[in-house]
Amino acid sequence: MRPETLKTRIFLDGADPEETRRVIKTLGFLDGQTTNPSLLAKNPEAQAHKVDGNKFSATAIYQFYKALCQELSAMLPGGSISIEVYADEATTVGVMLEQAREFDTWIPNAHIKLPTSAAGLEAAGVLTGEGRRVNMTLVFTQAQAAAVYAATRGAKRGAVFLSPFIGRLDDRGENGMDLIANILRMYQAGDGHVETLTASVRSMEHFLCALALGSDIITAPASILLAWGEAGLPIPGSGYRYEAPGLAPIPYEDIGLDGPWTGYAIGHPLTDKGMAKFSEDWNSLIDMGA
Numbered sequence: 001m002r003p004e005t006l007k008t009r010i011f012l013d014g015a016d017p018e019e020t021r022r023v024i025k026t027l028g029f030l031d032g033q034t035t036n037p038s039l040l041a042k043n044p045e046a047q048a049h050k051v052d053g054n055k056f057s058a059t060a061i062y063q064f065y066k067a068l069c070q071e072l073s074a075m076l077p078g079g080s081i082s083i084e085v086y087a088d089e090a091t092t093v094g095v096m097l098e099q100a101r102e103f104d105t106w107i108p109n110a111h112i113k114l115p116t117s118a119a120g121l122e123a124a125g126v127l128t129g130e131g132r133r134v135n136m137t138l139v140f141t142q143a144q145a146a147a148v149y150a151a152t153r154g155a156k157r158g159a160v161f162l163s164p165f166i167g168r169l170d171d172r173g174e175n176g177m178d179l180i181a182n183i184l185r186m187y188q189a190g191d192g193h194v195e196t197l198t199a200s201v202r203s204m205e206h207f208l209c210a211l212a213l214g215s216d217i218i219t220a221p222a223s224i225l226l227a228w229g230e231a232g233l234p235i236p237g238s239g240y241r242y243e244a245p246g247l248a249p250i251p252y253e254d255i256g257l258d259g260p261w262t263g264y265a266i267g268h269p270l271t272d273k274g275m276a277k278f279s280e281d282w283n284s285l286i287d288m289g290a
Contacts, residue, residue, distance in 0.1 A: 032079035037282035084113035167200035178250035
């Protein structure tokens with residue numbers, strides 16, 4: 001069961017309901033789940049479609065995604081399920097809003113995942129203004145985090161998740177855990193309406209460091225959550241030290257939170273790369289001629 005001293009909410013990063021069941025059984029609890037097109041493409045049923053050469057139609061893929069989210073929601077009725085819009089570099093604000101509003105009808109506990117791009121930020125402002133919940137994904141800088149804060153200003157606490165992708169920063173030689181620490185520090189000056197969701201967790205060290213830093217939420221793959229559960233759900237103290245040999249530190253930037261979102265530097269090559277990868281994985285499931 002959930003340790004009494006655990007303040008961070010724990011999410012599973014995946015799109016396989018069987019994994020969700022195993023994690024809930026092992027941990028004794030689970031607070032939510034994050035999905036994305038790449039994870040959907042790894043779903044066993046989706047993989048079977050690809051192997052058989054029987055890809056989904058453009059309509060059927062959304063029906064499959066909806067059914068999956070409804071199954072996850074039923075397992076986690078008090079938690080959150082993140083559902084990601086399709087967004088490549090050409091996707092307009094209007095198209096994102098159309099998808100988001102439809103996805104938000106699927107389940108009562110959805111957070112709609114949007115890319116932290118100009119179009120995604122504009123869409124987030126509209127959706128939170130309508131009282132909907134969002135998860136801003138593919139975050140790699142403090143400036144992007146500040147832009148998310150500004151774009152969703154006025155939203156209630158719990159309505160906005162911010163997902164920094166730490167593993168992808170590590171991949172290019174930067175200490176992704178520094179970004180988590182920096183964002184948490186920067187947000188201390190805010191009103192708390194944006195919650196930091198540590199994502200792209202690649203190791204137990206990432207997971208434990210995020211716990212020690214006090215990340216609001218962590219989403220991790222089943223392999224890490226199962227290992228954590230089998231180890232007895234350890235929670236590191238404030239003295240925990242994350243060793244990151246060979247990774248360049250990411251220095252803290254003194255960035256205010258009171259400006260318009262358009263005033264922050266939101267571009268990042270990893271955001272663009274992530275959007276392209278998610279789009280590619282989504283399209284790999286669809287028979288474009290159907």
